[in-house]
Amino acid sequence: MKKNPSKRLVKVFQQRAESEPKLFKRGLRVKEAEETLLFFRGHSVRTTREDREANVANELSPGEKLALDGKSEPRSPPTTAMKTPGDSGFAFPEWAYKPESSPGSRQIQLWHFILELLRKEEYHDVIAWQGDYGEFVIKDPDEVARLWGARKCKPQMNYDKLSRALRYYYNKRILHKTKGKRFTYKFNFNKLVLVNYPFIDMGSGRGVPQSAPPVPSGGTHFRFPPSTPSDVLSSSEELRSPGVFSSVARRMARGSVSDCSDGTSTNSELEEAVGSEERGVGPERAFRGLLPPRLPHESLFRLYGPNPAGLARPHRVHPEPLSPFPVSPLPGPGGLLGPTLSPALSMTPTPHLPYTPSPSLPSPMMGSHFSFNPEDMKHYLQAHTQSVYNYHLSPRAFLHYPNIVIPQPHRPTPEKPAPHHLHGPPLPLSHPLGGQLGGGGSEESFKFKLQPPPLGRKQREAGSSLAAASSSSSSAAGQSSLFTATPKIKVEPISDIESEEEVEVTDISEEDELNPEDDDIFAPVSYHQLHNHSKASGSPPGPHPQPPPHADDDDPHPDDEDEEVFKTPATPPLSAGHSAFPLLSLKTEPAPAAPVSPGGTHCIPLKLRFKRRWSEDQKMEADGERDEAEDKKVRAEGREEVEERERPVDNGGGPGLILGLMMPPPPTQRRGSSELQRATAQLSLENASC
DNA sequence: GTCGGAATTA
């Protein structure tokens, strides 16, 4: 990934100079180039607020000038060099920009741009966070459009056009419209986060509160303990820090608006350059500032998130870190992971490995950090769920790991050095494209797309008929609930797993259909990661690889999620100690704890019990979200179903987990296996009762 | 104001 960044830089500049001498001459460019070089040389660029402000000013003016100037389309194509994802050295991997987009382009994406604006105080009058997590209001549509146009060198840009672009995000589930509110949209954090920074550790990043959007509701309830020391840092500190953050800030500032000449490319270049050096810092920081605090995801992330320091975290000073986006979409130099973050790296298993949850080492988050009480969590989740409807993010990934990965039922141990592991495995790179390409082998990283062989559909269908029915009825609503129930289900003896899985899979497929995108992102990742890890590094992944904490949990995607939940075979640990996974535990506990499920069916098979439970939950949850969710789903499903079906099985959560479980546990995993056994035993007992 | 289709662009 990062190979001779300096060389790269030089090259880039050369190319640019050649291709666009005019542009290159622009002051901004020069300045940027200089800074970039400085970075490479190891000099920290100005990182203070002043710098930032100055940068912002520079950015805007030049960019706007150019854009507005007239040169209608000075746009210089982004340097080719920059584009290559694999190219190392870039601080901003493509995936950072576009989660699902084509591999090639490096241009800033609108949603990314919006986040940038959102995080800058300068633009609060123009666009700002509002309401629920991820919800923002465009206070000055024309201005936003103008800025966007400047950034993209599209002087003709207007809100009508910009909004069209925004609407395209609906289908992608990156955004959705807040009905009834003018110019108000909402980010689908789950997706963004997961997709872009699956493996980034949430905890490590220092929260960059800065302009973090206010947390609307629920935020007050509880706060996540700082995952890492970095969290503790105050915004100001961060800004000052010479390290990565500064660069990030800079980039961001600039990024908002750039001159048309190469705005995009330039930024990217700089970013990349910087990124190589900045690895130490997590992109998340940047992101945090951008996003509204308080996403459940975060909590999740944090749980799994690798703690760079691996140490107990200091208390979080600000709430903001809670921003929904644990990781910033903005390209950040790989933060904690360091090399890992690099685009190329992301793909590689190695980086992930660190995250791989090791049974022996409980994640920090899980332990002491995550001790808030279930009630709060529940609240939080619910709120989130409601606020965000219809994100098709699949919780599966998330679900999986919790179960599998975290074998530690009781985990309050604060210091668990190996927290990182949790994330890693699952998320290698979520590049959808890559996934498709790769099947497997060494490149594991890219392979998100790998699709596990479809489990017997027939079986599934037969078995899942019930589930399907329930899910269908309230697919949207059930998502969150899913988590709850699932874990327990998984507790079942391994032997059963297969059969069940298959059945479950069926359900999943359905769900998947609903959220194809999610699948791509999530499923493949988890799946691949698991495999890769196991294969490649032989790391202990297997079972535990917890996928990056996707926000999904919250998300509700009922369909996908639910299914997955059920699928997740590895839940056993959860049953043992929910503490490990708060979310899961919340929902899960009830069921397992009381063998007598709500239905009152004692002897009902676990599956049924779970399903019932699930259905119930779904209904309950559905009330809030249903309306919107349904709307979208209907559409989405219609479109996507076909595609989904084509895909035999979702790699996503279910299968991935399953596979992971099935895979022979590496030596390291032994603990995990033992835990599983334990869990299994418990389940058995429960079942026995019936 | 919002939505989304269609054609087009890079």
Place this chain on the structure above:
DNA sequence: TAATTCCGAC
């Protein structure tokens, strides 16, 4: 692929 541009419909 991710917009950008138009535009008709609601």
